[in-house]
Amino acid sequence: MNKIQNQQIRLASRPIGEPTPANWNKTIEDIPALEDGDVLVKVEYISLDPAMRGWMNAARSYIRPVEIGEVMRAGGCGKVIDSKNEKFVVGDYVTGSPGVQSYWLIKGGKGALKVNTSIAPPTTWLGALGMVGMTAYFGLFDVCAPKPTDVVVVSGGAGAVGSLVGQMAKIHGCTVVGIAGGEEKTTLMRETFGFDGVVDYKKGNLRTQLRTACPEGIDVYFDNVGGEILDTCLSMLRLKARIAICGAISAYNATDMVGPKNYLSLLVNRARMEGFVVFDYAPRYSEAVTQMAQWIHEGKLKTIETVVEGNIDSFHETFMQLFRGENVGKLMLHVRE
Numbered sequence: 001m002n003k004i005q006n007q008q009i010r011l012a013s014r015p016i017g018e019p020t021p022a023n024w025n026k027t028i029e030d031i032p033a034l035e036d037g038d039v040l041v042k043v044e045y046i047s048l049d050p051a052m053r054g055w056m057n058a059a060r061s062y063i064r065p066v067e068i069g070e071v072m073r074a075g076g077c078g079k080v081i082d083s084k085n086e087k088f089v090v091g092d093y094v095t096g097s098p099g100v101q102s103y104w105l106i107k108g109g110k111g112a113l114k115v116n117t118s119i120a121p122p123t124t125w126l127g128a129l130g131m132v133g134m135t136a137y138f139g140l141f142d143v144c145a146p147k148p149t150d151v152v153v154v155s156g157g158a159g160a161v162g163s164l165v166g167q168m169a170k171i172h173g174c175t176v177v178g179i180a181g182g183e184e185k186t187t188l189m190r191e192t193f194g195f196d197g198v199v200d201y202k203k204g205n206l207r208t209q210l211r212t213a214c215p216e217g218i219d220v221y222f223d224n225v226g227g228e229i230l231d232t233c234l235s236m237l238r239l240k241a242r243i244a245i246c247g248a249i250s251a252y253n254a255t256d257m258v259g260p261k262n263y264l265s266l267l268v269n270r271a272r273m274e275g276f277v278v279f280d281y282a283p284r285y286s287e288a289v290t291q292m293a294q295w296i297h298e299g300k301l302k303t304i305e306t307v308v309e310g311n312i313d314s315f316h317e318t319f320m321q322l323f324r325g326e327n328v329g330k331l332m333l334h335v336r337e
């Protein structure tokens with residue numbers, strides 16, 4: 001087992017604006033022999049998440065930055081191919097944060113979570129039953145506390161988190177309006193996810209489209225994108241509205257951060273806007289997994305994934321699809337040798 005070569009993508013420099021391939025370099029190294037407690041995993045799927053762009057910056061955040069020279073941090077899922085740990089056997093599927101590399105040597109078996117592939121396939125454990133699913137569930141039910149009578153607007157509505165937020169708000173009885181870019185995505189939101197209204201922000205007239213979709217205003221806005229969309233939603237709040245700041249992908253590559261202009265709407269409408277980080281909910285993940293797995297099983301919650309076939313070298317190109325809006329649902333890279 002110790003002759004396997006591991007291909008790794010390491011951070012080479014910090015990007016200014018959009019990342020380029022030059023921000024990473026590739027290394028190849030032998031995998032050392034396993035010690036007692038170690039587990040070796042062949043990484044099959046690498047999760048591409050907008051947050052990875054933030055982890056490339058040196059700035060202080062909710063998690064330490066990826067250091068120059070370090071393997072690029074990334075979620076992922078793979079199969080155990082060797083184990084000196086009684087908790088893991090060859091053939092088990094595990095998720096965690098392997099990083100962008102083809103093999104994951106888990107020292108002492110720490111940081112890996114065994115997943116039950118009889119409940120859902122490995123990709124679902126990276127998507128709806130993984131970090132993005134937990135984000136959608138707790139961001140919606142905890143931070144936004146929706147009532148069945150609420151009008152819920154979600155941006156990034158055809159993406160990994162947004163598609164789940166909108167569908168769970170529908171299950172809860174809410175009226176749901178999804179915002180996304182392009183006709184394929186508005187059709188998906190309306191016909192597959194069953195959203196009541198859809199807005200194509202790339203068509204322009206954002207405010208008019210939103211007014212048409214929610215003439216009475218907005219009770220809950222789940223924000224995945226920030227920028228002009230957040231500002232427009234702020235201007236349409238109803239009394240006691242709630243906004244969850246989940247992310248702001250429109251600003252992740254910006255070199256100059258612009259804040260929302262319409263924040264005084266929070267005052268006028270006695271509304272609140274609250275940021276959250278999914279990792280804070282880790283002690284409660286099993287609650288969300290149980291509920292969401294049941295909804296998936298019942299056909300009430302649809303899981304959409306964009307799985308790009310490639311290898312470790314496909315990382316940069318696949319990652320950038322997030323910022324070009326080329327994914328629907330959860331974006332991941334299937335690592336083939």
Ligand code: NAP
Pocket residue numbers: 048049050051131132135156157158159160161162179180181182185224225245246247248249250251276277278279321322323324325326327328329330331
């Ligand atoms: P995603 O929505 O599956 O993918 C990103 C999507 O963002 C793209 O498909 C694109 O869709 C949209 N987008 C890209 N550039 C945009 C722009 N300039 N303006 C508007 N939309 C743009 O990604 P995700 O994994 O579900 O993440 C969604 C958000 O949740 C991100 O902001 C992420 O950072 C955040 N997040 C937060 C937490 C937390 O703990 N707070 C955890 C996970 C994720 P269109 O084609 O519609 O433009």
